[in-house]
Amino acid sequence: MTWAAAVLALPVRAYRLIGSPWVGRSCRFQPTCSAYALEALQRHGALRGGWLTLRRLARCHPWGGSGVDDVPR
Numbered sequence: 001m002t003w004a005a006a007v008l009a010l011p012v013r014a015y016r017l018i019g020s021p022w023v024g025r026s027c028r029f030q031p032t033c034s035a036y037a038l039e040a041l042q043r044h045g046a047l048r049g050g051w052l053t054l055r056r057l058a059r060c061h062p063w064g065g066s067g068v069d070d071v072p073r
Contacts, residue, residue, distance in 0.1 A: 004046035008053075012037045033060050039071045 001009070016034050019060035027033060036056050050073065 001042050001049055002045050005049055007039040008046050008050055009041050012041075012053075027060070029056075029060065033057060036071060043071055043073075 012034050020034065029036070031039070033053075033056055037049075037053040040052040040056075043049065044052065
């Protein structure tokens with residue numbers, strides 16, 4: 001993982017540690033958005049992984065669908 005991707009992963013890791021227990025298991029996607037973000041950043045780096053993460057988070061709303069969403073290769 002590049003340093004830029006590692007920096008972008010810090011808020012995701014903080015959310016998983018601090019925020020996620022407060023929210024509970026409410027994610028409709030598998031894997032969860034935070035797991036998807038960490039995998040995308042690790043696999044694709046800061047620029048593309050960040051874009052994939054933002055795209056995923058934009059689809060995570062009450063009116064969206066659900067399902068399995070793997071990180072593109």
